[in-house]
Structures are given as C-alpha cells and as structure tokens.
Amino acid sequence: MKVMKFGGTSLGSAQNILNVKKIIDAEKGSLVIVASAFGGITDKLMSTSLLAADGNALYETGFREIIERHFSIIKDIHFDEKTEGDLLSKINVLLDELSNIYKGVYLINDLSQRTSDKIASYGERLSSLIISYVLNDFEYLDAIQLIKTNSAFGKHTPDIELSSSLIKNAFATSSGKVLVAGFISACKSRNEITNLGRGGSDYTAAIFASALDADVLEIWTDVDGFMSADPKVISGAYVIEHLTFTEATELCNFGAKVIYPPTIFPVYHKNIPIRIKNTFHPELPGTFISHDGGENKRKALIKGISSIDDTCLLTVQGLGMVGIIGVNYRIFRALAKNAISVFLVSQASSENSTSIGVRSVDADLASQVLEEEFANEIALGSINRVQLERDLATVSIVGENMKYTPGIAGKLFETLGKSGISVVACAQGASEVNISFVIKNKYLRKALNSIHDSFFLSEYKVLNLFIVGCTGIVGGHLIEQIKKQQPKLKQQYSLKLNVAGVANGRKALFCREGIDLDNYRELLDKEGIASSPTILQDKVLDMNIFNAVFVDCTASETVASLYDGLLGNNVSVVTANKIAASSAYDNYLKLKNTARERNVKFLFETNVGAGLPIINTMNSLTNSGDKIIKIEAVLSGTLNFIFNTISKDIPFSKAVKMAKEAGYAEPDPRVDLSGQDVIRKLVILSREAGYRVEQKDVKVKLFIPQKYFDGTLDEFWASINEVDRGFEERRQNLEVEGKRLRFVARYEDGKCEMGLQEVDMSHPFYDLEGSNNIIQITTERYNEYPMIIKGYGAGASVTAAGVFSDIISIANVR
Known part of the structure; x- marks a missing residue:
C-alpha cells in the first residue's frame, strides 16, 4: 500500500496533471493520492484576501485570475463535453462560495483567522476536484471529514488518534484507490475548516500513511531529491540516495526545502520510509529516508551541506552585557516584533557578545531595530553600536555519523583553514548532527568545494x-x-x-x-x-x-x-x-x-473550579472571536455541600459543621457563608471574559443576617442554630414545589451579583451533587444552548491536578 503526494508545481498545468496521471496509472495495488493546490494558487488566495480586507476593490482582479487559472486548466485537459459541464458546475459552486467570502471580507474590512483558514482551503478543494475527474477510477475522500485538529492559542494541530481512526474507517469501505485534498482539515470541536499550515499537503500525506500503515510515503516534487550541496555552486553535487529521518529534518530546517519538516514525524514513529521523487524525471531513484538511512548508505562522515548565500551578521557587543539578565530576550523580542527571522545565533561564553545571522533584505531594518532597543545602553557606553557585516554566507554540514566520530569540528575548521577561509561565527547543535558557520560570501564556493571534497541536538x-x-x-x-x-x-x-x-x-x-x-x-x-x-x-x-x-x-x-x-x-x-x-x-x-x-x-x-477547565475554555472562546455575554455559576463547593446536605434530620447549622469537618469549609466558615470566596471567583471569571470588574462591584445578597458575621467565631457557633427553623420551613416548601436552593453567582450586562436562588428540576443547577461546581457560559455562539462545565470544584487532589496541568501546558506536551 502506497501514499503518493503531488505538489503544486507537479500539478501546475494541464500537461503536468496528465503526466501525473501516467505516473499513477503505472502503479499497482492500493493507493492514496494527496493533491496540493495548483502552483501559486495559495499565495494568490491569501494576497487577494488581504486586498479585500483593506477595502481594495482590486481584490476582484485577483479573484478573476484565480478563476481563469482553473478554467484554463480544465479547458486544456480536454474533457468530453458532458464531463466538463458536470465538473464546471461543481467548480462554480466552490467559486461562488469563495466570491461571497471575499465580498464579505471586503464589506466589513476584517479578515479573521477562521475566515483566512477557510479561504486558504479553496486551493486544494478546487485542484482535487479537477484531479478527481482526471483520475475517474479513484474515490474522492473529503479531508475535512477525516483530518481533525485541536485548536489552541491560534494554532491548529492534528488529532492524530482521531484522524487515524476516521481515515482507517473511510479507507476500509473504499475501493482501495482514493484521492484526497492535502493541507485542509477541520476543528474537531466546532467542525470549522482549518489547515495544517504551509507544506500541509506533505503533512496530510504523512498522516494518511501513518494511519494506514503504508509501505512507503512518496513525495513527488520538482527536484531530484536531497542534494549533497547546492548544484549551482558545486558541479560534483549528487543526489543523496539515503538519509536518516534525523538528517532529513536537519537539512529541511536549515534550508533544503524539499519537504515540510513535520511530515517526517508521523511516519517516523511507524518506521514508514519516505521517498522523494521528481515528477518530471520519474525514472530517477530520488532520496530514500528511513530510520537507518538505507542498507547501502554511504559511510561518509557528513551527508549533506546546506548554505545560505545572502547572509548578514549583526553583533551586539559590550562589557555591559556580562551577567545582565534578559539581553538576548530583548534582542529577539525586538526582531520578532518587526517580523525579522533569525537563522543563526552565536554567543561568546563571556556573555559580552551576541551575533545573529539574518537575510540581507532584513539587515538594515534589523540594525535599526536593535540600535533603538539598546539606545540607552549605547548612549551610556555599556554596549557598543550594533555592528553590521554584509556579504556573508552561512554553511551547515549535516550527518548522523558526526556524533559517533570525535574531531569532526576540528577536521572542518582544519579544512577551512587550509583553504585560507576564516570563520566569522559558528554554532553547533548538542546532537552533533549539524554544525553551522558564517564566512565571507566570496569564499562560499571555495568552502563548499573544500568540504565536499574533504568529507565523503539536550536529551530532555x-x-x-x-x-x-x-x-x-x-x-x-x-x-x-x-x-x-x-x-x-x-x-x-x-x-x-x-x-x-x-x-x-x-x-x-x-x-x-x-x-x-x-x-x-x-x-x-x-x-x-x-x-x-x-x-x-x-x-x-x-x-x-x-x-x-x-x-x-x-x-x-x-x-x-x-x-x-x-x-x-x-x-x-x-x-x-x-x-x-x-x-x-x-x-x-x-x-x-x-x-x-x-x-x-x-x-x-485552579482559581475557579479547582481542576475544572473553566478559564482555559473561556480563553479559547474569546480568543477565537466569540463574546461571553452571561456567566451563571455555582462556585462554592462548601455552600453547595451545605445546601445539598440540609434535610429533615440535618438542620442548617449542623450542615455547616459537617462542611467544616469534611474540610470543605474554611476554619471560619463565615468566610464561605459571606460569599467572599465566590466574589473573588466571579471577579476572575468576569475579567477573563473581557470585562473590567472590581470586587466592590459585586452585589452580595446575604442569606443569613449580618449579626452572625459581626461577633466572634465562638458567638457564631453558639447562635447559628437560630436560623435552622427558617431554613427548614423554606426547605419543606421547596420540597413540595420540587425545587432546591443554590448559591448562584452571575455576571450579565455589566452587573455582578450573587445570592441564593431557587431552581426547579428543569434547571441545569438542580442536580448538582455534593461539593461540585457548575458554570453556565452564554456567548454569541453558545446562545440558545449555553456551554456548561460541571464537576469537582473543591478538594486538594483535583486542585493539585489542575496546577499540574497548567505546568505541563508550559512545556507544550500533548
């Protein structure tokens, strides 16, 4: 069983698509074909959306170009009249949808992430639909129904387990020959269209290969495979026939953009090899990527050399940097704010110098930004002016065998030294699979050839x-x-x-x-x-x-x-x-x-609801563009325990004592009875919902007279039984009416209030047991049917678990 992914260039014209069909027709057995958008279409979709968001009517021109590109390809494929008519009717449905989205973005001058994701999906949806008519013996599977993602902090990450299950079920009922659009996916919680990011079609193919335990994943592109070096510089550069997964990852991350780096991980864990093939030269062997790097792999100390020939190096240096916390943070924060990418960092062990490599096009702006960031230190003389060196190149050598062989760095620098090449800056990963260094650009060709001739990352x-x-x-x-x-x-x-x-x-x-x-x-x-x-x-x-x-x-x-x-x-x-x-x-x-x-x-x-995922859920709602308009909650496990415990045999005062003995109540239970703890929780929730609220803004309706809060604790215990009769009468009346008491906190229309509320059996708060908490969140999206979160809202173990969960989230462990 094989998964074959074809990139945008491979599908960039009618002739290319027909060539791809020949490649596919030569295959036997079960096949999954993953199709990218036609070359350049995704960029056109996004640039057009930005024009629309800016209120620029020229977006219509961009949209027409998208239409014409697809219609031209359909025409050049030469379908029969009936097939072409049927295809065009379906294409027009998608284009009408896209037109309406663009028009909406143009009218409101707003492009949300959700809308942007949907617009980007049309590239693959259009291309795969056209290709499905070319590969008419293949069954078309909808990736939106199969690739499910989790959304958190504005990112979409595939739920591999769920997606794999859906893929397996869909493939099991298919003919064994299927076509699917790459890149696109859907959020599993809201079923909204998402995507897997740039290079996401590679990722789609890898997820399918992993789910179906494919024999091999083939990535068909417009290059022969991974090259040992830039063939434009080194005439003797050759295709690397075998790589380990680690080596391929290092080469991809540095500059050899042959495949999308995350592609490697799903198949790596299943030990499914990847083969890179050239659509335009299918007879060539390409590059084979596996755990061991291939049975006949070269025994060279390095596998490949990558290079960036338009490097500039900026150096921030000064004795005032030594021992100062946060200098590097300020450097990278300033650059990140201006969308400047850094691909190499070198720092002196004395901490008095940090050098960073950037593309030449970003150099002047990067220099300006860093001088502005450290203007005060420069004026005081503790840091020198930013030094900018131009006309440089960065070289990276990659190979698994490096980590098993001592003296690699020595041999590298010896080779360069012998060639009269000075190293301006250097960086080496802890895994010893990659060593990167900066040299004068004029020595790049000499350096690459010298290394090419001479040679044939912490644990937790x-x-x-x-x-x-x-x-x-x-x-x-x-x-x-x-x-x-x-x-x-x-x-x-x-x-x-x-x-x-x-x-x-x-x-x-x-x-x-x-x-x-x-x-x-x-x-x-x-x-x-x-x-x-x-x-x-x-x-x-x-x-x-x-x-x-x-x-x-x-x-x-x-x-x-x-x-x-x-x-x-x-x-x-x-x-x-x-x-x-x-x-x-x-x-x-x-x-x-x-x-x-x-x-x-x-x-x-854990500030609200102990281990219940309340705040994170609210943040997810608001961060995705939803608006919380009302919060209703039972937030005191102590008070809920008390009102669940009082009965014919257990009066109010005894229930309070039982809450204290069970560890639910504070040592002075009046803290709970006054609602002080709930005030804090309601304030936190209201703020996380996006509202400016102070504790003094919360209106509290006490359910026992003020005099019980004014005296000493001993006086409280001596007299609290005075309220038992009133509570029992009220409990009996509520029992007849089929109602219960709940201490409810509420935010709505800028008002915060809390107090006892009578709820009947139809109310979601009615069956709240023990010391549990419940929160009902009404939003613009969850309006008719509000979101409800319910469960243990008190207790040391669940509170600790909630704290633990927050800790783990910092490490981004999934």
Missing part, C-alpha cells in the same frame, strides 16, 4: 519548578503527582520536571540539580534556610535558571505580591492562589501584560 526538555506551599494540602498532593509522573514524562515526552526549589511558611530549600522528592520534607526541615517573600524572590532570580516556573500553592497575599517581579524577570507563574487575579483590576492587567510582553506564562486555572 527541562522545566525548573519552584513550589511554594509544598507542605500544605494542595502543595503536598502536587509534589506526589509530579513524583509519580516524572518517569512517564521523561520516557514518552522527553520532558524533565526538575523541582529546583521548595518552600513553606517557615523554610525554603533550593538546589539547581533538583530536590529529591522522596524526602523533601525532611530535607526542608534539616537543610532549609529561613524563608520570607523577599528571600524567595531573590533566590529564584539569583539562580538565573532557564525555563523557570514559580508555583504558588498558598493563599498568601505576600506570596502573590511577588508575581510582578518574577514575571518581569522571565519566570513563569502558575498559581492556585486567587488573590492576584482578583486584586485591583490594574494589577491583574499588569500581570497579564507583563507575562505577554516577557513571553512567559501567568496561569491560574
């Missing part, structure tokens, strides 16, 4: 955690969960969770190499230093450790006050502490903005 991603409140109930559960999951995360995801610091209210313990979680409590008692908020912050920052995450499992206001300083120094914060997110709105907003500006995380999912 690490998150460094600092856990405060480690001996508390939530913190203790979190550490136990981390300890249990550490081996699995290392093995399956190459992720190491390194607990570099723990602290409670009295002591703190720090260790860069990691603290032994089997006896951290004993170590903290014996070796810990006196702890305070100032000490915590200073120690975390002084360690200057990478990928640092500060984890707050306390309810301390002083600990929450540290977040601003930590975020401002590139330390992510994960917290179960509600104080910061419910503090003054300006402080909340500052923390969010600092995290965004510093490109770190400020995560507090």
Whole structure:
C-alpha cells in the first residue's frame, strides 16, 4: 500500500496533471493520492484576501485570475463535453462560495483567522476536484471529514488518534484507490475548516500513511531529491540516495526545502520510509529516508551541506552585557516584533557578545531595530553600536555519523583553514548532527568545494519548578503527582520536571540539580534556610535558571505580591492562589501584560473550579472571536455541600459543621457563608471574559443576617442554630414545589451579583451533587444552548491536578 503526494508545481498545468496521471496509472495495488493546490494558487488566495480586507476593490482582479487559472486548466485537459459541464458546475459552486467570502471580507474590512483558514482551503478543494475527474477510477475522500485538529492559542494541530481512526474507517469501505485534498482539515470541536499550515499537503500525506500503515510515503516534487550541496555552486553535487529521518529534518530546517519538516514525524514513529521523487524525471531513484538511512548508505562522515548565500551578521557587543539578565530576550523580542527571522545565533561564553545571522533584505531594518532597543545602553557606553557585516554566507554540514566520530569540528575548521577561509561565527547543535558557520560570501564556493571534497541536538526538555506551599494540602498532593509522573514524562515526552526549589511558611530549600522528592520534607526541615517573600524572590532570580516556573500553592497575599517581579524577570507563574487575579483590576492587567510582553506564562486555572477547565475554555472562546455575554455559576463547593446536605434530620447549622469537618469549609466558615470566596471567583471569571470588574462591584445578597458575621467565631457557633427553623420551613416548601436552593453567582450586562436562588428540576443547577461546581457560559455562539462545565470544584487532589496541568501546558506536551 502506497501514499503518493503531488505538489503544486507537479500539478501546475494541464500537461503536468496528465503526466501525473501516467505516473499513477503505472502503479499497482492500493493507493492514496494527496493533491496540493495548483502552483501559486495559495499565495494568490491569501494576497487577494488581504486586498479585500483593506477595502481594495482590486481584490476582484485577483479573484478573476484565480478563476481563469482553473478554467484554463480544465479547458486544456480536454474533457468530453458532458464531463466538463458536470465538473464546471461543481467548480462554480466552490467559486461562488469563495466570491461571497471575499465580498464579505471586503464589506466589513476584517479578515479573521477562521475566515483566512477557510479561504486558504479553496486551493486544494478546487485542484482535487479537477484531479478527481482526471483520475475517474479513484474515490474522492473529503479531508475535512477525516483530518481533525485541536485548536489552541491560534494554532491548529492534528488529532492524530482521531484522524487515524476516521481515515482507517473511510479507507476500509473504499475501493482501495482514493484521492484526497492535502493541507485542509477541520476543528474537531466546532467542525470549522482549518489547515495544517504551509507544506500541509506533505503533512496530510504523512498522516494518511501513518494511519494506514503504508509501505512507503512518496513525495513527488520538482527536484531530484536531497542534494549533497547546492548544484549551482558545486558541479560534483549528487543526489543523496539515503538519509536518516534525523538528517532529513536537519537539512529541511536549515534550508533544503524539499519537504515540510513535520511530515517526517508521523511516519517516523511507524518506521514508514519516505521517498522523494521528481515528477518530471520519474525514472530517477530520488532520496530514500528511513530510520537507518538505507542498507547501502554511504559511510561518509557528513551527508549533506546546506548554505545560505545572502547572509548578514549583526553583533551586539559590550562589557555591559556580562551577567545582565534578559539581553538576548530583548534582542529577539525586538526582531520578532518587526517580523525579522533569525537563522543563526552565536554567543561568546563571556556573555559580552551576541551575533545573529539574518537575510540581507532584513539587515538594515534589523540594525535599526536593535540600535533603538539598546539606545540607552549605547548612549551610556555599556554596549557598543550594533555592528553590521554584509556579504556573508552561512554553511551547515549535516550527518548522523558526526556524533559517533570525535574531531569532526576540528577536521572542518582544519579544512577551512587550509583553504585560507576564516570563520566569522559558528554554532553547533548538542546532537552533533549539524554544525553551522558564517564566512565571507566570496569564499562560499571555495568552502563548499573544500568540504565536499574533504568529507565523503539536550536529551530532555527541562522545566525548573519552584513550589511554594509544598507542605500544605494542595502543595503536598502536587509534589506526589509530579513524583509519580516524572518517569512517564521523561520516557514518552522527553520532558524533565526538575523541582529546583521548595518552600513553606517557615523554610525554603533550593538546589539547581533538583530536590529529591522522596524526602523533601525532611530535607526542608534539616537543610532549609529561613524563608520570607523577599528571600524567595531573590533566590529564584539569583539562580538565573532557564525555563523557570514559580508555583504558588498558598493563599498568601505576600506570596502573590511577588508575581510582578518574577514575571518581569522571565519566570513563569502558575498559581492556585486567587488573590492576584482578583486584586485591583490594574494589577491583574499588569500581570497579564507583563507575562505577554516577557513571553512567559501567568496561569491560574485552579482559581475557579479547582481542576475544572473553566478559564482555559473561556480563553479559547474569546480568543477565537466569540463574546461571553452571561456567566451563571455555582462556585462554592462548601455552600453547595451545605445546601445539598440540609434535610429533615440535618438542620442548617449542623450542615455547616459537617462542611467544616469534611474540610470543605474554611476554619471560619463565615468566610464561605459571606460569599467572599465566590466574589473573588466571579471577579476572575468576569475579567477573563473581557470585562473590567472590581470586587466592590459585586452585589452580595446575604442569606443569613449580618449579626452572625459581626461577633466572634465562638458567638457564631453558639447562635447559628437560630436560623435552622427558617431554613427548614423554606426547605419543606421547596420540597413540595420540587425545587432546591443554590448559591448562584452571575455576571450579565455589566452587573455582578450573587445570592441564593431557587431552581426547579428543569434547571441545569438542580442536580448538582455534593461539593461540585457548575458554570453556565452564554456567548454569541453558545446562545440558545449555553456551554456548561460541571464537576469537582473543591478538594486538594483535583486542585493539585489542575496546577499540574497548567505546568505541563508550559512545556507544550500533548
């Protein structure tokens, strides 16, 4: 069984399509054909959409060119009259849809990501429809129904497990010869059209190959395969007949744009080889990519040389950079804001110099941007003016055998030295599969030929955690969960969770190499230093450790006050502490903005609903363009427990005591009965929904008289039974009416309020059991049928699990 993907150039004309048909006709057995958009169409679709979004009527010209391109190809294929008429009627349906979308974008001058994704999909939808009429013995499968994606933070990633299942089922009922459009997919939660990004047709083919356990994945393009070097520079360059998956990935990532890099991963895990073939020279062997690199692979120390011949090098240098945190962050932030891509970085070990390689076209702007970023330091003399070197070239050598052979770098530089070539900057990956260096452009040909003649990345991603409140109930559960999951995360995801610091209210313990979680409590008692908020912050920052995450499992206001300083120094914060997110709105907003500006995380999912995915869900809704217009929720597990517990035999006062004994209520249950905790939660939810809300804005309707909050705790316990009779009478009346009491928090039309609400059996809050929480979110999309999230909303274990989930999300583990 074989999967064959044909790129846009391979399908760029009627003649090319007919040539592709000949290649396919020569195949025997089961086949999956994956088709790209016709060459240049995707770019035309997107440039036309930008014109429409700008209100430029010239978008109509671009759209006409798209129409004419497809009609021309159909005409040149010379279908019979009936077939052509049938095809054109279907093509016109798609073009009418596209026309209406463009018109809508033009009228409202807005191009959302959702609309952009849909517009981009028409390239493959049109091309595959035309090709299906050419390959009339093939069954056409709709990729939108088969490739499903998860959407998070504006990205679409394929759900491999679900997509594989759908693909298997569809193929099992087919004739064994199918055609599918590449690139396009659909969000599994909303069934909206998404895509797999540039080069996504390669990815589609790989997903199909993996799902169907194909014998081989063939990528048909317009080159003979991976070349040992640029044939325009080296006359003796040859096609690399065999590569390992790793070598192919390195060559792709640096500059050999033969296949889309993510293509390799789905087939790599199934050990399905990839063959690169030239559509215009199908007789050539191409490049074969596999785990071992082929049985007859060359024993050369390197497999290939890639190069970029229009390099400029910018160097930021000065003694004022030594030991200063965040210099490199500022460099890359400034460049990223101006859409300047960096392909090489070289830094002196003394930290007083950082050099970056950029394309020549970006050099002047990059220099200007960096001088503006460091203007104050340049004026003070602590950093020199940005040095810009032009007319350079970057060379990268790639090969698996390099990591097994000592002295490769020595041999490389010796070869260059012997040729009189000086290296301006150098970078080498930890895996030893790639060494990249910058030289004068005038020496490029000489360098490539010299190397070509002479020669025939850490193990784990690490998150460094600092856990405060480690001996508390939530913190203790979190550490136990981390300890249990550490081996699995290392093995399956190459992720190491390194607990570099723990602290409670009295002591703190720090260790860069990691603290032994089997006896951290004993170590903290014996070796810990006196702890305070100032000490915590200073120690975390002084360690200057990478990928640092500060984890707050306390309810301390002083600990929450540290977040601003930590975020401002590139330390992510994960917290179960509600104080910061419910503090003054300006402080909340500052923390969010600092995290965004510093490109770190400020995560507090467990602030509401413990481990329930409430905040992340709301963020997904608003980030995708939805608007939350109403929130209704039961957010106090304590109060829900109380109102579920009171009965003929259990009066209100006893239910309150039971909540405290079960660990649901605060030591002073009046904190729960006053709704103070719910106020904070409602404020956080309202803010995450996009509204400016302060705690003082929340209107609270107390359900027990104020006098029970004014006295001492002992006075409260002595007199709270006075309300039992009233609650019992109300409970009996509600029982007759088929209703129950719920303490409901609500945001709507700019108003926040909370209080007891009577709900009948038709209300979604009626059957809320025990200490569970429930939130009902009404949005512009989820209007008639609001979204409901329900489950355990209290408890140390689920809260710890929610904190753990936030930590894992920082590592992007899926």
